[in-house]
Each structure stands twice: as C-alpha cells, then as structure tokens.
Amino acid sequence: MTALLENVLDRAPLGVMVRIARIDWTAMSEDEGRRLREFGLMEGCEVTPLHRGSIFSRDPLALTVGRMKVIIRARQAAAIEIEPLA
Amino acid sequence: MTGAIPSIALVGNPNAGKSSLFNALTGARQKIANYPGVTVERKAGHASFADGRPISLIDLPGTYSLTPASLDEAVTRDVVLGRQDGEKRPDALIVVLDAANLDNHLSFALELLALNLPTVVALNMVDLATRDGLTLDAERLSKELGVPVVPTVAVRKRGMAELLAAVDGAIRSHAAGEVAVPAKANDASLHQRARTIARTAILSETPVRRWTQRVDNIVLHPIAGMIILLALMFVMFQAVYAAAEAPADFLEGGIGVVQQWVVATFPDNFLRGLVVEGLLAGVGAVVVFLPQILILFLFILLLEASGYMTRAAFLMDGLMGKVGLSGRGFIPLLSSFACAVPGIMATRAIPDEKDRLTTILIAPLMTCSARLPVYALIIAAFIPNTTIGGSPVGLQGLVLFGLYLSGIVGALVVAYILRRTVAKGAGAGFMMEMPRYQMPRLRDIAIGLWQRAWIFLRRAGTIIAMTTVILWLLLTFPQAPEGESQVEYSVAGRIASGLEVVVKPIGFNHDIALALIPAMAAREVAVSAMATANAIDAGDDEEAMAQSLGERLQGKWSLATALAFLAWFVFAPQCISTIAITRRETNGWKWPMFMVGYLFLLAYAAAGITYWTAVAFGLG
Numbered sequence: 080m081t082a083l084l085e086n087v088l089d090r091a092p093l094g095v096m097v098r099i100a101r102i103d104w105t106a107m108s109e110d111e112g113r114r115l116r117e118f119g120l121m122e123g124c125e126v127t128p129l130h131r132g133s134i135f136s137r138d139p140l141a142l143t144v145g146r147m148k149v150i151i152r153a154r155q156a157a158a159i160e161i162e163p164l165a
Numbered sequence: 166m167t168g169a170i171p172s173i174a175l176v177g178n179p180n181a182g183k184s185s186l187f188n189a190l191t192g193a194r195q196k197i198a199n200y201p202g203v204t205v206e207r208k209a210g211h212a213s214f215a216d217g218r219p220i221s222l223i224d225l226p227g228t229y230s231l232t233p234a235s236l237d238e239a240v241t242r243d244v245v246l247g248r249q250d251g252e253k254r255p256d257a258l259i260v261v262l263d264a265a266n267l268d269n270h271l272s273f274a275l276e277l278l279a280l281n282l283p284t285v286v287a288l289n290m291v292d293l294a295t296r297d298g299l300t301l302d303a304e305r306l307s308k309e310l311g312v313p314v315v316p317t318v319a320v321r322k323r324g325m326a327e328l329l330a331a332v333d334g335a336i337r338s339h340a341a342g343e344v345a346v347p348a349k350a351n352d353a354s355l356h357q358r359a360r361t362i363a364r365t366a367i368l369s370e371t372p373v374r375r376w377t378q379r380v381d382n383i384v385l386h387p388i389a390g391m392i393i394l395l396a397l398m399f400v401m402f403q404a405v406y407a408a409a410e411a412p413a414d415f416l417e418g419g420i421g422v423v424q425q426w427v428v429a430t431f432p433d434n435f436l437r438g439l440v441v442e443g444l445l446a447g448v449g450a451v452v453v454f455l456p457q458i459l460i461l462f463l464f465i466l467l468l469e470a471s472g473y474m475t476r477a478a479f480l481m482d483g484l485m486g487k488v489g490l491s492g493r494g495f496i497p498l499l500s501s502f503a504c505a506v507p508g509i510m511a512t513r514a515i516p517d518e519k520d521r522l523t524t525i526l527i528a529p530l531m532t533c534s535a536r537l538p539v540y541a542l543i544i545a546a547f548i549p550n551t552t553i554g555g556s557p558v559g560l561q562g563l564v565l566f567g568l569y570l571s572g573i574v575g576a577l578v579v580a581y582i583l584r585r586t587v588a589k590g591a592g593a594g595f596m597m598e599m600p601r602y603q604m605p606r607l608r609d610i611a612i613g614l615w616q617r618a619w620i621f622l623r624r625a626g627t628i629i630a631m632t633t634v635i636l637w638l639l640l641t642f643p644q645a646p647e648g649e650s651q652v653e654y655s656v657a658g659r660i661a662s663g664l665e666v667v668v669k670p671i672g673f674n675h676d677i678a679l680a681l682i683p684a685m686a687a688r689e690v691a692v693s694a695m696a697t698a699n700a701i702d703a704g705d706d707e708e709a710m711a712q713s714l715g716e717r718l719q720g721k722w723s724l725a726t727a728l729a730f731l732a733w734f735v736f737a738p739q740c741i742s743t744i745a746i747t748r749r750e751t752n753g754w755k756w757p758m759f760m761v762g763y764l765f766l767l768a769y770a771a772a773g774i775t776y777w778t779a780v781a782f783g784l785g
Contacts, residue, residue: 110234110516111594111596113230113232114229114234114596115596116352116353116356117229117230117269117272117352117356118229118269118596118598119268119269121353129378129381129385130381130385132483133387133390133391133479133480133481133482134387134483135483135486135487136482136486137483138482138483138486138595139479139482139483139492139595141381141385141479141599144269145268145269146265146266146297147266147269147598148381148598148601149596149598149599150475150478150479150482150595150596150597150598151596152594152595152596155594155596
C-alpha cells in the first residue's frame with residue numbers, strides 16, 4: 080500500500096509526462112469520476128502535472144491532458160496511479 | 166418544421182468560443198433574460214439566412230455532456246431535449262468545437278448527434294489550432310460524423326455565411342420523424358470513440374513551443390503569481406478612481422446644465438420642484454458613477470476574456486479551500502465586485518450545494534459597484550487627495566482599497582464560520598478547465614459593457630428614480646412654517662428622527678438616518694437621497710446651491726461619522742435585488758432572511774467600532 084502511494088499523480092514531479100495506469104473510481108463520487116473522464120483523464124492517457132498549489136496550500140493541481148489544461152484537487156490526484164513512459 | 170421562425174441553439178463545451186460565435190452571428194441584436202423558474206441566463210438573438218429569412222439563435226450554457234453537474238448545465242440538457250419550460254425544442258443545433266481540442270470536445274458532439282436533430286458542427290478557432298501546429302481535415306471529420314463541418318474563426322467572423330448556409334441545408338434535408346431520446350451510453354466508450362475520430366481528422370501535429378506555458382510558469386507561480394494577482398486588483402481599483410474622474414465631471418456638469426435650463430424655462434411650481442430637486446438631483450447623483458462602474462466591468466470582462474480569471478481561481482483555491490470554499494467560488498465573488506446579482510447567479514456553476522450556499526451568503530460582502538457612489542462621495546469629501554510619501558499611490562485610492570479588503574476579509578471569516586455551523590459539509594471539490602490565453606476582442610468586450618451600462622441605467626431610470634421621487638414627496642410635505650427646517654419638519658424627517666435614536670450610538674446623524682431608509686432599495690440611493698434632501702434644504706439659497714454635495718457634507722459631518730458611514734456600507738445588506746435573487750436561488754425566505762440579519766448585525770458593529778475608535782483618537 081505504501082509502495083503504491085508513491086506512484087500517484089499527487090506525488091508526481093512537475094513538468095514530467097507520465098501515463099495513467101489506474102484510477103481508483105471508488106475514491107471519488109460518481110460525478111467527480113465522470114468529470115475526470117470528460118476532461119479526458121482515463122486509464123492509458125498521458126498527462127503532465129504542471130503547477131501545484133499556492134502560498135496558501137498544496138491544492139490544487141494543474142495538469143495538461145492532450146492539448147487541454149485542467150485543474151483538479153489533490154484528493155482526486157491521490158486516486159490516480161501513474162507509471163513512467165516507456 | 167412549422168412555419169414559424171426556426172430557432173437554432175448553440176451548444177458546446179465551455180471555452181469552445183461559443184459566445185464569440187454567438188456575437189459574430191447576431192451582432193448587438195441580442196436579448197438577455199432568464200429561463201422561467203430558474204435564474205440561468207437565457208441569451209437569445211436574431212440573424213438571417215442569406216436569402217433574408219429570419220432565424221432566432223440561442224446561446225446555451227457550456228457543458229461537457231448531457232449529464233449535468235450543475236444547474237446551468239441542466240438547462241442545456243433540458244433545452245436540447247425539449248424539456249425546458251417556456252422554450253420550444255430547437256429546430257437545429259450548431260455544435261461548437263474548439264478545433265485545437267477535438268479529442269475532448271468530440272465526446273459531447275457525439276452525444277448531441279445521437280439526438281437526431283438537424284445539426285451542423287462549427288470547427289471553431291481553427292486559426293489557434295494552426296498556431297498550435299495542428300492541421301485538420303474538416304471533410305474527413307464531416308464524413309466520420311455524418312453532418313456538415315464548417316471551419317470558423319468567430320472572432321474574425323470567418324465562416325459565418327458558410328455556417329448559416331449549412332444550417333439551412335441541414336434543416337431542409339432533415340428527415341422529419343422520430344425524436345431520439347439519448348441512450349444511457351457508457352461514457353468511457355464514448356470518449357474512446359471521440360479520440361479515434363479525432364485522430365482520423367488530425368492530419369499532422371507538430372509540437373510547438375508554446376509561449377503560454379512560459380506565461381503560466383510566472384502567473385501560476387506561488388509567490389510571483391500572487392504578487393501579480395494582487396497588483397492587478399490594486400491597479401483595477403486605482404483605475405476605477407483615477408480614470409473615471411474626467412467623464413464623471415463631464416456628466417455632472419451636463420446634469421447641472423439641464424437643471425439650470427429647467428429652472429430658467431419653467432415657472433416655479435410643484436412639478437418643477439419634483440423634476441429639479443427630485444428626479445434630476447437624485448438620479449443624476451447616481452448616473453455620474455456610470456464611468457466608474459464601466460471601468461470596473463471593463464477589467465472584469467478583460468480578465469475573463471483573456472483567460473486569466475481561471476488562473477486567479479487556481480491561485481485563490483488554496484485560500485478558499487481553507488475556509489471551506491473552492492476556487493470555483495472566486496469567479497462569482499469577483500463578479501460580485503461589480504454586482505452581487507450576477508455574482509449570485511454565477512454560483513450555479515458550483516456543483517457542491519453547501520459550497521454554493523456559503524458563496525451566495527458571502528457574495529454581498531464583496532464591494533459591489535452600487536457602493537462606489539457612496540464610497541466615492543464620502544472619500545472625496547473627507548479623505549485628502551494626497552499621495553503617500555512621494556509615491557504615486559494616492560491616499561484616496563488606498564482608503565478605497567482598504568474598504569474592498571475589509572469586505573473580503575469579512576467574507577472569509579464569515580465563510581469559515583458558516584461552513585462549520587449552518588452550511589456544514591464535506592470539503593468542496595474543484596475541477597475546472599483552464600482556457601488558453603486569448604486576446605480579448607474589442608467587439609465582445611463592447612457588447613458586454615453595453616449590456617452592463619444598459620442594466621445600470623435602467624435601474625437608475627426605474628428603482629432609483631421611483632424611490633427618489635417618493636422620497637422627495639415625503640420630504641416636501643407637510644410644508645414647514647417659516648423659520649423651520651423643511652427637511653426636519655417633513656414626513657421623511659420625522660421617520661428619520663425615529664431611526665436616529667437607534668443609529669446615534671454608532672455616530673450616525675439625521676442626514677444618514679434619512680438616507681438609510683430609501684437606500685434599502687439600492688445602496689446608491691443613499692447618495693441620491695442626500696442629494697435630494699440637500700437640494701430641498703438649500704432651497705433658493707444661491708450659495709448653498711452652488712456647493713457640491715460633498716462640500717456640504719464636509720461642513721456637517723465629523724470625520725468619525727464619515728468613517729463609520731463607510732464601515733456601515735461594507736456590510737449593510739441594503740439592496741432589494743440581492744435579497745430577491747437570494748430568495749430565488751435558495752428557493753425560500755429562510756436564507757435571505759438569515760443573510761439580511763447577520764449582515765445588519767455586522768454593519769452595526771463595524772460602524773460602531775469605527776466610530777468609537779475614531780472618537781478615541783480625537784476625530785469626533
């Protein structure tokens with residue numbers, strides 16, 4: 080479990096493209112899950128985390144999905160498992 | 166199809182350039198109203214086919230799918246399915262896609278195509294897609310989707326004629342008959358199909374180094390970004406003050422000329438008094454603030470159109486998250502600086518119910534443009550027009566900034582408390598698309614500004630004109646006997662004397678008590694009420710008439726009273742429209758009553774503390 084935690088989007092270094100390996104859909108509400116998919120965040124797609132938080136908090140996270148840039152919360156990013164690009 | 170004017174709906178994802186396309190198709194011929202029962206803005210306009218047949222267009226709220234996550238997204242679904250009250254099902258759809266974002270936007274397009282309405286796809290912002298190194302094949306996309314695809318650049322009006330011709334053709338050739346009901350499709354497979362189609366339509370894709378990323382590295386930087394945001398806000402409020410001065414003086418002079426002309430032309434009677442002292446003095450005192458309100462809206466529209474607003478929401482999300490809100494709430498709250506009514510309406514985009522309620526309840530704490538007339542009058546009269554230590558920062562602007570800041574800090578504290586008491590709930594989410602940077606288009610900004618100016622002037626012409634006339638009547642009757650003050654003797658004066666007992670402890674005088682009552686209708690009426698009362702007070706005294714309202718107040722109020730009056734207006738919920746919109750948005754009287762109650766308490770406390778502190782420092 081602890082080993083897996085290191086592979087989540089929430090901990091990913093900024094500016095490096097990674098692939099989404101698995102998303103724990105049960106960790107979020109159905110609406111949140113659907114909105115993630117509407118943003119194009121699905122298993123197998125490639126994302127680049129770019130900006131994280133402000134002086135106030137670690138939240139939120141901005142990342143690119145394809146040619147789109149989206150903002151999600153750290154809580155959702157923690158449910159997204161990632162793997163390095165081959 | 167009936168013989169009626171065909172109605173065509175524009176549908177698409179947020180940030181697909183739908184509003185620009187709508188503006189390009191309709192020009193200024195558009196009307197903003199609300200859908201009955203809900204307060205989602207309904208934007209409708211007119212255009213015509215090449216042969217002159219008229220069509221009506223509606224611009225639906227941007228959404229990602231037919232499964233809504235918020236109230237305004239639900240309207241889009243209901244309209245295209247023909248379930249929205251008071252809106253017939255559109256005869257055709259224009260699906261607006263961002264050409265540079267095909268893989269994402271095609272999912273919603275596929276869902277809409279399944280409805281089996283005559284449909285045309287506008288492949289919008291093709292110029293930006295080219296800039297990003299994309300080459301697209303509209304023909305191939307059209308073949309895949311089975312409907313016409315027209316490349317457009319809405320902001321340059323490119324492709325508009327072709328788009329309308331395609332719509333005309335689609336309506337003609339559409340096989341009337343079965344109306345499809347959307348199947349509950351598995352959304353994951355829908356997204357897969359969208360990506361496959363997008364890949365077919367994209368001929369080549371060369372990665373381009375994007376300057377926008379370098380901009381975001383600075384603008385979203387935890388420290389640099391925050392400094393930029395604060396600097397922008399500060400410039401905005403300084404500009405409201407500095408740039409509006411000349412046009413405001415011009416308007417004021419103009420109203421003076423009209424007043425003198427009426428006095429010189431008509432005999433002295435009841436009607437002339439009503440027009441000069443009631444209507445012109447009252448409404449005029451508010452209309453002079455039009456330049457300031459327009460400058461504020463200009464900034465908000467520019468920030469929105471350029472794509473910066475979402476960056477600001479990103480930066481503020483952390484802070485707003487601390488008090489239980491989300492960055493989503495930043496946009497409604499920033500709009501509330503212009504007016505709480507559109508601000509509260511904009512909260513419909515917040516998916517979490519408790520998050521939304523809290524945002525509604527604190528929206529009136531954002532300093533709206535209706536307070537500007539009050540602040541501007543008092544600051545100009547009581548705060549010296551000097552700069553601080555040789556810097557270009559003006560003291561008057563700084564006080565104004567301080568007032569705005571008090572409202573914001575107050576709002577954060579209130580939100581923190583509400584989220585732990587009456588609006589308790591799990592932490593709100595924050596998921597948002599970040600639009601690309603774009604050069605704001607003069608035309609879109611001009612249309613937006615014109616709409617705001619019109620709303621403001623209509624208010625001045627209705628609510629404000631009516632309340633000032635009623636106030637003038639209450640101030641004029643009964644006629645005071647020789648040697649007594651007319652204002653004190655009148656009906657309004659006597660009511661104010663009663664209220665004065667309550668507000669005396671916080672330093673308010675008879676003038677203020679008198680202004681507070683009609684200002685329940687709208688805050689800026691406080692200014693017009695004082696103007697009317699002073700005009701009557703001055704009577705035929707030429708010297709008094711020549712003085713401006715500010716100069717007259719200077720002679721009558723202490724600095725402590727003036728400051729307490731400013732503090733009062735940071736919090737006081739004096740706006741019928743805000744109360745009404747809150748009732749509508751929360752479906753009942755419970756929350757608006759709660760809002761009015763807590764805000765009056767805060768206003769009284771803030772004015773009191775300000776007054777007592779100022780008196781202690783010898784400013785009484």
